[in-house]
Amino acid sequence: DTGVSQNPRHKITKRGQNVTFRCDPISEHNRLYWYRQTLGQGPEFLTYFQNEAQLEKSRLLSDRFSAERPKGSFSTLEIQRTEQGDSAMYLCASGQSGEGSYEQYFGPGTRLTVT
């Protein structure tokens, strides 16, 4: 257990519905990252925060995706009007800036299935 938690662990939804995932990072970490992982692939970057500021977003993050980290602690990732192509594992990671290596510690992920 890395200390990063994600909820829910599994989510099944129907196409067109909205879903929201939560990530609680390691408490002293100021950076929080979201990745998406599909079967047989490595994680792909979606977005990251330093404290409450969203510093970078991937082109993968369409307008249907939004992420927040309102108080610089936990973060939420919302997907609106889900599509079958959104089915994937959504991974959250946290880290600390200024420590040189920018290591990232991953949570267990939320597996989304869109039917």
Next chain:
Amino acid sequence: AQTVTQSQPEMSVQEAETVTLSCTYDTSESNYYLFWYKQPPSRQMILVIRQEAYKQQNATENRFSVNFQKAAKSFSLKISDSQLGDTAMYFCASPNGGSQGNLIFGKGTKLSVKP
């Protein structure tokens, strides 16, 4: 675009033997870190080892070591005395650009350790 390539989709090794997983990467940065992550079946991603690019000495963590060839942009992982618990997907990762914000992952190598 920066890339990370793992050319071995699957590998197997006998328990107690040594195995080497390959990784090549492409970055324009002068100083950076490289990482190997392990993802056991249905479990979360764990950081195995990291290498700082400007250090000539190869990193070592217990049974895990790297062979870092900066000029060739090669970063292989050697696992000595393989154990059944080493069975997992292994991902190589490098930073995407100068922000050290997000990581680019390879597609992974599925390692099976056989008794």
